[in-house]
Amino acid sequence: TEGLPDSYGSGTRLSNLRSNFDDGVTVEFWLKKAAFNNTLTEKEVVLDVWNNYTASGPHYGRLTIELSSSVTDSFRVTAQSSSGADPATGFFDETIGTNLDLIDDQWRHYAISLKNVGSSIETKLYVTGTLNETKTLGTNIGEVTGSLIANIGALRTSPSGTLYDGVSMEGYGKLSGSLDEFRYWKKRRTDEQIKQNWFR
Numbered sequence: 001t002e003g004l005p006d007s008y009g010s011g012t013r014l015s016n017l018r019s020n021f022d023d024g025v026t027v028e029f030w031l032k033k034a035a036f037n038n039t040l041t042e043k044e045v046v047l048d049v050w051n052n053y054t055a056s057g058p059h060y061g062r063l064t065i066e067l068s069s070s071v072t073d074s075f076r077v078t079a080q081s082s083s084g085a086d087p088a089t090g091f092f093d094e095t096i097g098t099n100l101d102l103i104d105d106q107w108r109h110y111a112i113s114l115k116n117v118g119s120s121i122e123t124k125l126y127v128t129g130t131l132n133e134t135k136t137l138g139t140n141i142g143e144v145t146g147s148l149i150a151n152i153g154a155l156r157t158s159p160s161g162t163l164y165d166g167v168s169m170e171g172y173g174k175l176s177g178s179l180d181e182f183r184y185w186k187k188r189r190t191d192e193q194i195k196q197n198w199f200r
Helices: 191-195
Strands: 025-031 043-050 059-070 070-079 089-096 110-118 120-127 130-136 149-152 178-185
Touching: 025 043, 025 191, 043 178, 070 110, 089 120, 089 149, 089 178, 120 191
Parallel strands: none
Antiparallel strands: 025 110, 025 178, 043 059, 043 149, 059 070, 070 089, 110 120, 120 130
């Protein structure tokens, strides 16, 4: 750290999966998918970030991005957090995106951003740098704390609100498709930043 400011590297390190929705979170990736195979799974996971607490507990936190064979023109997103003894707030399994063709076997760039705005979470989806849809969902949530771990292309654990709460379902919901240049940002990327940089 010689020659660097005193504050550099001193108490400034944050988790690479930090999920503070006051600052926002943005997930970007290229996706190519040809079809769904319902005999294997009805939902396929792009990203699942979890903080190692059960959904019925007081500290649960989750961010999940999925595809569903029942709604093939949008993504499904979950963003939840609990604080103390309160139940999880945020939103669960909501759709974002309109008139998408997610299974046309073509490479496309997608970006999903989430940020607390007022009492809700403003969620945006971009396709090849262009804003596709903005939705105001659920209730705003605090920072997800704890030991954050993530899977790309499969679940980390069972989805909240299921009969399998607390049961390990790690590896379920496998993505059948191709991902490239996956990026997780610890802030909301602006419309301009995404438009100017999606291809590089």
